[in-house]
Amino acid sequence: MFFSIAAYLALAIFTAGLLYKIFTWFRSSISIGSSEIPLWERVLSTLRGILLTLFSVKIFTLLKVFILDVVLNRRILREDALRWLMHMSIYGGFVLLVVMHALGRYTSAALFANYASTINPFFFLRDLFGALVLVGVVIAIYRRFIMKIPRLMTRRMDIYAIVLVAAIICSGILLEGAKMASSTVYQQMVEDYASLSDPTEARALEAYWVQEFGVVSPEVKGPFDAGTIARGKELHNMNCAQCHSKAPWAFAGYGAARVIRPFAVGMDKLNAPGLLWYIHVFACLIGLAYLPFSKMFHIIASPLSLLANAVMEQGKSAPAAIATRQMMELDACTHCGTCTMCCSVAAALEEIPNINILPSEKIVSIKALASGRELTTKELKAIQEGVYLCTNCYRCTVVCPVGINLQELWFHVREVLLQKGLPELSLLSPLSFYRGLMREEIGHRDYQRPLLKARKAIADKGDVQKGTPKAQVLPLPRRDGEFKGRLSLSAQASTFSVCFGCQTCTNACPVVAYYDNPQEHLGLLPHQIMHACALGIRGLAFGSNMLWDCLTCYQCQEQCPQGVCVTDVLYELKNCIVASVGEQAARAVRTR
Amino acid sequence: MKQFALFLGCTIPARLTHYESASRAVLEALDVSVVDIKAFNCCGYPLRNIDFKAFVQLSARNLALTEQQGLPIMALCQCCFGSLKKAHHLLKEDGSLRKEVNAVLAKEGLHYGGGAEVRHLLQVLYHEVGIKAIKKRITRPFAGLTIAAHYGCHVLRPSTIVQFDDPVSPTLFDELVGATGAVSVTWQRRLECCGAPLRGVNDELSTALAKKKLEAGKGAGAAYLCVACPFCQIQFDTVQGGTLSRGEKDHPLPSLLYPQLLGLCLGIDKKALGLEANQVLIQGIEGFLAQGRKRREASPPEDRGEGRQQGVQRSRGEV
Numbered sequence: 001m002f003f004s005i006a007a008y009l010a011l012a013i014f015t016a017g018l019l020y021k022i023f024t025w026f027r028s029s030i031s032i033g034s035s036e037i038p039l040w041e042r043v044l045s046t047l048r049g050i051l052l053t054l055f056s057v058k059i060f061t062l063l064k065v066f067i068l069d070v071v072l073n074r075r076i077l078r079e080d081a082l083r084w085l086m087h088m089s090i091y092g093g094f095v096l097l098v099v100m101h102a103l104g105r106y107t108s109a110a111l112f113a114n115y116a117s118t119i120n121p122f123f124f125l126r127d128l129f130g131a132l133v134l135v136g137v138v139i140a141i142y143r144r145f146i147m148k149i150p151r152l153m154t155r156r157m158d159i160y161a162i163v164l165v166a167a168i169i170c171s172g173i174l175l176e177g178a179k180m181a182s183s184t185v186y187q188q189m190v191e192d193y194a195s196l197s198d199p200t201e202a203r204a205l206e207a208y209w210v211q212e213f214g215v216v217s218p219e220v221k222g223p224f225d226a227g228t229i230a231r232g233k234e235l236h237n238m239n240c241a242q243c244h245s246k247a248p249w250a251f252a253g254y255g256a257a258r259v260i261r262p263f264a265v266g267m268d269k270l271n272a273p274g275l276l277w278y279i280h281v282f283a284c285l286i287g288l289a290y291l292p293f294s295k296m297f298h299i300i301a302s303p304l305s306l307l308a309n310a311v312m313e314q315g316k317s318a319p320a321a322i323a324t325r326q327m328m329e330l331d332a333c334t335h336c337g338t339c340t341m342c343c344s345v346a347a348a349l350e351e352i353p354n355i356n357i358l359p360s361e362k363i364v365s366i367k368a369l370a371s372g373r374e375l376t377t378k379e380l381k382a383i384q385e386g387v388y389l390c391t392n393c394y395r396c397t398v399v400c401p402v403g404i405n406l407q408e409l410w411f412h413v414r415e416v417l418l419q420k421g422l423p424e425l426s427l428l429s430p431l432s433f434y435r436g437l438m439r440e441e442i443g444h445r446d447y448q449r450p451l452l453k454a455r456k457a458i459a460d461k462g463d464v465q466k467g468t469p470k471a472q473v474l475p476l477p478r479r480d481g482e483f484k485g486r487l488s489l490s491a492q493a494s495t496f497s498v499c500f501g502c503q504t505c506t507n508a509c510p511v512v513a514y515y516d517n518p519q520e521h522l523g524l525l526p527h528q529i530m531h532a533c534a535l536g537i538r539g540l541a542f543g544s545n546m547l548w549d550c551l552t553c554y555q556c557q558e559q560c561p562q563g564v565c566v567t568d569v570l571y572e573l574k575n576c577i578v579a580s581v582g583e584q585a586a587r588a589v590r591t592r
Numbered sequence: 593m594k595q596f597a598l599f600l601g602c603t604i605p606a607r608l609t610h611y612e613s614a615s616r617a618v619l620e621a622l623d624v625s626v627v628d629i630k631a632f633n634c635c636g637y638p639l640r641n642i643d644f645k646a647f648v649q650l651s652a653r654n655l656a657l658t659e660q661q662g663l664p665i666m667a668l669c670q671c672c673f674g675s676l677k678k679a680h681h682l683l684k685e686d687g688s689l690r691k692e693v694n695a696v697l698a699k700e701g702l703h704y705g706g707g708a709e710v711r712h713l714l715q716v717l718y719h720e721v722g723i724k725a726i727k728k729r730i731t732r733p734f735a736g737l738t739i740a741a742h743y744g745c746h747v748l749r750p751s752t753i754v755q756f757d758d759p760v761s762p763t764l765f766d767e768l769v770g771a772t773g774a775v776s777v778t779w780q781r782r783l784e785c786c787g788a789p790l791r792g793v794n795d796e797l798s799t800a801l802a803k804k805k806l807e808a809g810k811g812a813g814a815a816y817l818c819v820a821c822p823f824c825q826i827q828f829d830t831v832q833g834g835t836l837s838r839g840e841k842d843h844p845l846p847s848l849l850y851p852q853l854l855g856l857c858l859g860i861d862k863k864a865l866g867l868e869a870n871q872v873l874i875q876g877i878e879g880f881l882a883q884g885r886k887r888r889e890a891s892p893p894e895d896r897g898e899g900r901q902q903g904v905q906r907s908r909g910e911v
Contacts, residue, residue, distance in 0.1 A: 344602050344634040347653050350696045351646035389642075391634050393602035428793050429641035431673075433603075433823070436792025437830065451793070470726045510784055514797060549794050551801075552640070553785035554749030558759050565750070574641045 003281065010285035018300070025327040030370045031412045032442070034323035038520040046322040049312075058311045065310040070303045075401040079338055089136030090165060093129040099127050102284065120245040129174070130169050134252075137166045151346050152337040153361055157295045164290070167283045174274035177256025180247055181216045181264035182273050194239040194533025213247040214257040214375055216264035230278025293427060295442075298334045302402035305332035309403040326412065327332055329404040330370060333363045339396035339406060343391055356386020359396045359406055366413055377422065386418040388426040392434035415442055418450040423457035425578045428548040461542055493572035495564045499530040504567045505556030511549050520547040524565055526556050533569060547574050594720050596666035596711065597658045598626040599676070602634050603822040604668060607830075610866020611822055614851035615668055615713060617864040621855075622721045622729060626666065629657050629757065635672040645692075651679030652693045656704040664709035666716055670821040671789075672711045674746030674754055680710055681753045712747055714850065715756065718764050726771045731859040733773030737816070737880035739853070740809035740845070741765045741776045742828070744821040745785050751821030759783075768850065769818055772857045773882070779812035782806050788823035791831070799835065802827045803855050806845045816877060817847040825849055846872040856881060 022248065026042045029035060049344040053062070068074040073091075077084040100122065108122060109115045117126065140162050144154045179185045186209060195304060196202045207224045209215040209232070224232075224325060237271050260267060291297060308325050317325075322485045339359035340346050346358055355361045365383045375383075387410050397407040414435075427435075427450055439447055512518045514527055523544035524532060532541040547570050556566040604612050619626055636650035637826060654676060658665040667673040683690045684706045684745050694703055717726065743757075743765050751759035762783070766776035787801030806828065811819050828847035855865040856878065862868075867875055 119798050342630075343640070345650065347633055347650050348639060348643070348646040350699075354641055379832075389639070391602035391638055393605060393634070395602075395608040430638040430789050430792075431642075432792025433638070433788065434792070436795055436798070437826070439792075439795070449643070489734055510801060511797065514800060546895070549790065549797060551785045551787070551789045553745040555745075555784075555840075558749040558751060571640055572644065575644050578642050 002314065006281070006285050010289040013289035014291055017289075019293050020299065021301075021331060024371075025324050025331075028327055028372060029323040030366060030409075030416055031319070031323040031326055032415045032446075033461075034319060037320045037323065040517050042320045046324045049318060049321045053311050061310050062307055065306055066303070069310075070405065071308045073401070074401070075306075075403065078578065079342075079399055081321060083143070083336070083499075084375065086136045086139035086143065088481060089132045090140070093132030093135075093136065094165070096129045097126070097133070101131070107495075116243045118244045119242075119243065120249055123245045124249040124251075127173075127250045130173055131252050133165065133169045134173075136410050137162060137169065148175050149337070151340055151349060151358055153335075153340070153355070153358065153529065155335065155364070158335055161295050162289045164283065164287050164294075164296075168280070171276060171280040171283055173252045173256050174260075175280050176250060176253030177258075177260055178251055178264075178267060178272045178276050180214045180250075181258035181260055182268045183215060183217045183265070184268055184271075185273055186215045186217070187569065189240075193243065194235075196235065196239070199228060201231070202557075204228050204231040205235040205239070206232070208236050212236075214254055214261075216261055216268070218265050280466040295333075295335055297331050301328055301331035302334065306403040309405055313410060314405075322408075326405075326409055327370060329402075330363060330367050331365075332402045332404055333360075334402060335360055335364070336401060338399050338401055342395045342399050344391050344393045344395060348389060352385075354382050354386050354389070354391065356383050357389050358386075359410075362386050362413075363404075363406075364409070366409070369413070369417075379422065381416065381422055384414075384422060385426055387417065388424055388431060391431065411438065411441075415446065419446055421453060422493050423453045424579070425454055425581055426458065427451055427454045428458075428574075453571045455548065457546070458548070458577055459543060461577060461581055461584070493565065493569050495562075496530045496533040496566075496569045498562045499527065499534060499560075499564045501527055501531060502561065504561060505530070505564070508555040508559045508591065510553065511546070511551060522549060526570070529573070530564060530566065530569065533573075541573055542577050542580075546570075547577070593623050593625055595625045595627060595663055596718075597629050597632075597661055597663040599632060599635070599654065599658075599665050599667045601667065601672040601822070603671045603826070608649055608822045608825060608849075608869075610869035611668060611825065611849050611851070614849060614855050614860075615864045617860045618851040618855050618858065621715040621858045621860060622717070622726065624716060624721060627661065627663060627825070629661065631657055633784075635669075635675040637675040640675070640883065647675065648679050648682060648689065649696055652683060652704050653697060653700075653702065655680055655683070656697055657703040657706040658753075659704060659708045660702065664711055666711045666713060668713050668820070669823065670712070670744035670746040671823055673710065676708075676710045677754045701779065701906045711732050712756065712820070714747070714765055714768060717768055717854075723771050725765055726768070726854070730772065730810075730857045731812055732857055732881045734857060734877075734880045735772040735773055735882050737772075737877065738777050738814045739769050739774045739816055739818045740779050740782065740812060740814035741769050742786065742805070742809075742817055742819045742824055743783060743849075744819065744824050745783075746781060754790075755813070765820070765850075769853070772853055774853070774880070777809075777812045777814045779809050779814065786819075786821075786824040786827040788827040791827065798827070799831065802831060803835075806832065814845060815880075816853075816855055816874065817845050818850055819847055820850040828906055829871050844872050846870070846874045846876075848874045851895045853877075877896075 016328055021171065021256055026039055026046070029037075053059070059232070072345075073084055076087055101117070104115070104117060104122075108117075115122065117123065119386055143149070144152070144158060144162070156403045190196065190202070190205070194205065203220060206215070206217055206220045207222070207228045208445070210217050211222060211224060211229060211232075257264075287296070291299070305325075305328060308328070312322065312325060314322070335498070340361070343357075343359050349355070349357045356365050365379075365386070369383060390409070392407065394407050397405055400406055411434075418427075426432075435442070435447075504526075505527075506512050509526055512522065515521045523546055524540060525546060529541050529544055529546060550567070550570050552567055552571070554567045557568065559563070560566055598616075601611055613706060616626065630656050634650050635722055636647035639650065640647045654665065665676065666895060667676060683693060683704060690704070690706065696704055711720075743762055747754055747756040748759045756762070757764040760783075769776040781804060784805060785801060786805060787798040790798040790801075806817065819828060825847060829846075831848065832844050848867075852865045852867060852874070856862075
């Protein structure tokens with residue numbers, strides 16, 4: 001009765017959670033331009049896509065992917081054999097346990113007429129599968145907490161998942177061990193299944209079980225003489241052997257029974273088997289109810305992600321369906337960290353302490369973003385910077401074990417965030433190369449706006465000088481005494497002080513040469529920037545567009561007769577601006 | 593047989609895979625063996641605008657990895673090459689910076705002692721293989737082919753650090769082009785920037801600089817542009833192909849990667865060279881190979897540029 005209520009409750013929570021999750025795949029979105037697509041269109045185009053795929057040759061692709069990637073975890077094996085072993089053990093063992101043991105009443109019992117959980121092969125297999133899962137859990141713990149893989153982050157959700165699986169399996173093994181050792185359980189079995197005529201027979205059988213099956217009896221204790229054991233064996237064969245294989249076959253439970261031997265009588269008195277049964281069943285039901293809300297939801301979403309990505313193509317699939325798939329992919333992520341381990345820029349985290357640089361952590365933040373929760377400016381800024389600090393090398397997408405199209409996800413999230421209007425200075429770096437190539441996908445207005453925003457954020461920081469005002473009296477620019485000293489990230493940058501203003505750098509610059517009236521577009525020209533640095537006029541040096549329109553082609557530096565490292569000075573100024581605008585933004589957030 | 597750690601960087605595997613396959617095929621044909629180090633990361637170049645330390649850190653990680661293997665590192669990209677060289681130089685000169693960087697590297701059990709040797713593909717071909725040896729291996733030299741060789745900024749400058757060739761009048765690339773039998777033309781702007789660093793930042797300027805270069809190359813009588821850098825190639829090929837499709841430019845100068853040019857003469861399979869992966873088609877160049885010459889000479893002089901014209905039209909239809 002209690003079990004039924006708890007089981008139905010867990011199942012109800014699981015179903016409600018599952019439906020809610022699927023609903024969010026259609027409701028929320030993090031794709032460019034998908035917020036205008038109505039819900040019904042998202043549902044329809046997804047269904048249409050699924051049906052069209054199922055009734056086309058693509059079905060064979062799906063089958064192949066299902067067998068190789070979903071069932072056999074090929075993509076994990078490609079990256080790391082140890083992790084493949086870990087995942088196969090946990091998931092293989094668990095699935096088999098669910099089918100054979102948890103649902104035994106509907107599966108094993110239905111398939112095999114003489115099924116009994118205590119008879120081989122089921123008796124042995126149950127323990128084998130449980131042990132498999134346990135091996136996987138041990139590898140997982142070793143990987144997460146002992147191996148110290150650089151930049152592999154472990155979050156609470158990862159710990160919960162490991163704890164839950166470990167709790168289910170360990171309580172199960174302990175339960176089996178406690179039952180094996182329990183004299184009460186033994187007596188119950190004798191009562192139910194054995195027909196013994198007199199107390200000597202009962203004693204002989206019990207002696208046999210104490211010796212061979214790990215039962216710990218308060219009365220019957222060894223050593224026993226050979227005659228008693230032989231009689232016990234005979235009785236066992238007559239009464240029990242049909243439905244009960246020898247206990248050591250269930251090696252995990254038998255091992256547990258041996259370990260708890262000294263306390264077995266006391267435990268039995270406290271009804272340990274009953275208690276452990278509750279713990280085991282509760283752990284399983286909590287796992288079921290919590291599944292849609294935990295990282296274990298990947299059991300459902302990851303296969304879908306693998307299958308969907310095998311047949312969907314950018315440009316060909318409907319944007320409404322892509323928006324839905326991207327939401328589903330967020331749930332498919334197992335936070336395994338494969339993407340982060342191969343990320344081209346992950347090591348930058350050591351210098352730029354923004355966890356969102358790591359792809360595996362970006363996903364977590366994007367989940368929060370997609371959930372519709374109100375994020376603070378600081379959080380948004382951090383996600384935006386993290387998504388932008390990416391060289392678009394596709395490595396994460398190539399290795400993702402669940403086939404998430406991360407590259408596409410970054411591209412969409414980047415644009416969605418940039419349109420929110422927070423300036424992103426990384427836009428003014430070669431990191432924008434990819435965005436430049438993808439210009440057509442973005443749309444002209446949306447493409448230019450963030451660039452202008454970034455330039456404006458810098459202009460607000462410095463004194464921008466456009467053109468050469470003639471009839472206007474200029475205020476004396478503010479000098480910053482410490483500014484010169486701060487330009488010292490690299491030895492090259494301090495060379496500006498030997499500039500004698502010959503303008504060779506400016507004359508060599510292809511950017512300056514391109515404009516008819518360079519000062520109008522660029523502000524200070526290279527030699528003027530060197531001069532401003534020497535004078536410590538920070539505002540002027542910072543405000544020049546020249547810095548961001550610099551090709552870094554090193555013509556200026558190469559040709560300088562004084563050995564001023566012009567390009568390197570420009571680099572350093574850019575670094576200073578990025579740092580100070582960042583500080584300013586942080587301050588603004590704090591005062592808000 | 594000399595061995596190198598192949599440094600592909602981010603752009604080639606993502607957007608220019610045929611540069612990788614062509615380079616591997618050519619290097620194999622010339623008995624240069626390459627080792628792949630999976631743990632390599634970004635060279636740091638795109639982060640230089642934002643954070644100097646992050647740039648050095650990323651670069652140093654690659655240098656440490658290659659030093660650990662005891663192999664010289666070979667870049668296929670001018671920007672990767674320039675960044676690795678720069679970081680190598682800084683770490684050699686600046687003891688305190690090296691200490692700081694190594695403290696971070698130590699977290700992953702890495703250390704950079706300053707002993708890495710940074711090479712560019714062109715340097716390897718020129719210095720390690722040698723023009724003579726290349727010429728010996730060539731089975732079908734080009735004839736009557738004019739090429740504008742584009743060096744790319746970051747192999748040339750800053751010359752004190754990259755030490756690639758004379759920054760004012762380099763010849764290394766021209767000699768390599770010459771080795772294939774093609775004529776490397778002298779052209780204006782040959783040492784200037786392709787404009788790629790401003791792609792996405794100032795597209796107008798970026799495109800204008802690329803256009804100017806293409807026009808200068810064409811003006812000097814070149815039939816093709818030849819590069820050895822993914823950024824330059826994307827700028828001259830992908831972007832040229834893009835503007836071409838909108839009718840902004842009528843007479844493009846198709847661009848190809850040096851290993852494609854050399855590979856054709858070495859008789860390497862066209863698939864490995866990825867000729868078809870180029871946006872502005874370059875198949876016409878095969879008409880300049882020595883054995884195809886007879887057929888070409890038989891046709892009237894107007895048809896000289898036949899292959900090229902065909903390429904242009906086909907690319908227009910496709911893009």
